[in-house]
Amino acid sequence: MELLNYLHTGFSVALQPINLFYCFVGVFIGTLVGVLPGIGPVGAMSLLLPITFKSTPESAIIMLAGIYYGTMYGGSTTSILVNIPGEAASVVTCLDGYQMARQGRAGPALGIAAFGSFIAGTFAIVGLMLMAPPLSKFALRFGPPEYFSLMFLGMTILIYLAHGSMLKALLMATIGIVLGLVGLDSINARPRLTFGRMELMDGIGLAPIVMGLFGVSEVLLNIEKEIQIKTFDTKIKGLLPTAKDWQESKWALVRGSLLGFFLGILPGGGGVIASFITYAVEKKVSKHPERFGKGAIEGVAAPEAANNAAAGGAFIPLMTLGIPTNAVIALLLGAFMIHSVQPGPLLMKQNPGLFWGVVTSMYIGNIMLLVLNLPLIGIWVQVLKVPYKILFPLILLLCLIGVYSISNTVFDIYIMVVFGVVGYLMKKFEYEGAPLVLAYILGPLFENNLRKSLIMSQGSSSIFFLRPISAIFLILAFVILISPLIPGIGKKRDVVAALTEEND
């Protein structure tokens, strides 16, 4: 009953015309920013922050939150259409999404991404409403040892990410880890592998790496050959997912939502890890794992659901503890402060109208996003009909502006071009980019938490086994590592074949 009261409070705020307007503006800008690679929610929100100075805190937060979850909807569009991941969480979407587009199934891919986003987003709001306080307590139990073990578990799923040679995938992962460690050592502020460049002090950015490895390299591969009149040989088949598509992806959506929501609560890129993990899980449970990487719709549905659910989950530590879990949430925290509202344990009591107003506005925003995005699919697939000779300069331009607008430095464009060449050579020599990106993201967290844990325990590694959550993750990782060796568990993956090469 109490909940109904709260909902009533919430909707009475969220349904005010001015707040509906702010919500729409938020999700609209969010969609736009999400579709454009590079410029992300952080940039857009900080620029719009001054506009909200004059409005009520409710309107301001509703709009800014709308931008945030709005970008999660649009993030997959360029991954699917032109192989440029709009953000880290969409790297996995490229793997099967782009392949679907090449087979003329861009419509269903975009469709399942939109519906998946809606379903997972709504699920996350319900979770946020019902379970925020207990979950925030659970998140606090994650200290350095728990993070270390989670990252270790994350690394083991590399096994399922590779679809070519396992040795080569592992090799790419080691390079990803090393790339991730460039910059100031977070333990002792010592520059590592910076070669005396100030620009490398904060490490190599994610955007130049993924846009180079995926976007630029794809363009290079396409222009080296005689360009055909059309981009893709096949006709565009259908705009929406078919009944068969739904059948194939329904459980992927459920699993993606659940994992994304819970991992999204954790500070430090939970959404990205969730998108990779759900992809691996889908491949593992699938009866046809060989379809992954060649346009399996589950491979789009699961990570897209995961990153939207994670966006919802990330609000829990902000609203209940006042802890920002990522840069976007940190910006929201700033917006709260400007309006003299202190998010944290007292928010629900002191400002029920704001708390529930924002939460319920997310329901409305999600519906708006679905209505906004479905008709757009028809427009997006037209992009694929543009002749490649016109399209490829535009793709390059998007990458250039995207990378520049994140850091405002041309150094990052040089990095992107270098990774474009690297990515091109990698495709020629049959190395995969996804394990590199995953390791690049997890590597620094892995190293940092390992060293922090050992500082805490004064050098005793028992800290990883004595803490229950950490121990569970390590056991899971161990099971994953040995599963290919046990017949019966390792269904499809023949270890010998995996370790040598699977040429298909």
Next chain:
Amino acid sequence: MKIKKWGSGVFVGFFFFSLFFAFQAMAADFPTKPVTLICPWPPGGAVDTFFRVYAESTKKYLGQPVIIENKPGGAGTVGPAAMAATAKPDGYTVAQISVTLFRYQHMMKVDYDSLKDFTYILGLSGYTFGVVVKSDAPWKTFDELIAYAKDNPGKITYGSPGAGTTQNITMERISKDRGIKWIHVPMKGTGENMPALLGGHINVAADSTGFAPYVDSGQMRLLVTFGEKRTKKWPQVPTLKELGYGIVVESPFGLAGPKGMDLKVVKILHDVFKKGLEDPETLKILEKLDMLYAYKNTEDYVKQVKELFEEERILVEKLGLKKN
């Protein structure tokens, strides 16, 4: 061929036009166009939030917009360093100068000289730092904590927002001065430091006012602050200076342009940014973010910069942070 000529004609035209406008600008008074303020931190942090409000208030007095440009990196040093290297000293580009600019110069090889490459304009503000413990921790005062740490070397773990941050350096100064041994766990920012303390993964946290909500809600206890005076918000909490540690840390920051700015332009910018700082909106956000009002005129700020530079040199040497 006709179109080719037409195309190049357009470019020549563009070029000519821009030159024309450039001469126009030089003849007129300062400022005739927006002033860019480089915020060397990513969007969304306390400093960024402050500057966005501050820019809005300053606009009124400047008669031109103040555009915030984020150039994050190297703990606030990449932005000013890039400005010193590339921007014209015409007053249209200024940057936030934080203490790290001086510290890094002593710690590692950098491509700027903070005493020579900048025209300092005015001092603005500083931070409130403090030490917090969980509210169920046994230590009621900072002295109790120090006494415990003295009797139990290596038992206390403290978190800071990162290695080499002012919080970290101050805690190390205290441990050096008092001959205690506590273990530093470098976190990535306040966002990691606070949950680590709440979750009981560390015993103590040194941080800036990111701890405010937890102190106000009773989940954490603030033991000491590092400022010159007690804070307005928590007047019952003593300062390090009062407790006899002889340490005052406020990490003041201000604005500077590239070297060689016209003194008239510096005067105009100083006056305008001073008015902006004293604007009620700016004062309100300073208080909300628990940042200090620490205005210094151009002369005093230049003096302070020299002092800070020297202070950081001594600290870096004393704590053995000098690299290679």
Next chain:
Amino acid sequence: MRRADLFSSVFWIILGGLICKWGYRLDLGTLSEPGSGFIIFWMGIVMMGLSLSIFLITLFRKIEPVKRASLWSGVRWHKLIFVLVSLLLYTYVLVPLGFLLSTSLLLILLFKFIEPQKWSIAVAGAILTVFISYAIFHLWLGSQLPKGILEFFMR
């Protein structure tokens, strides 16, 4: 793939060795207290191990599993290099010339020379694209694109 794999694995072995060296110089620390270079050093070792295995497996595998066309057959090198060089040049002039001018030039080059089209289409397409992207990114979303010598047009 055989020759390509041999080449690439040798490259990785060398890179792995370099990474080892860099990691070693950064202070390894101990197992109970890893230093700055610990993980980097071991990643170098693992990298060398993995690429050495690829090298040996490829070397001793007698038959090529699937025959494939050469990696480089039909590659239009000049086009590839043209695009890369124009990207690098663009990056070089982006700040001094500003977004509007340098991007227009880049797009004209790309439209005109990769798959030649009429000058009118190339120039008009480039200017239109630059204008639209400028409107979206700079005016609307407020990205801080470089102004360069046309700064009076970019408010």
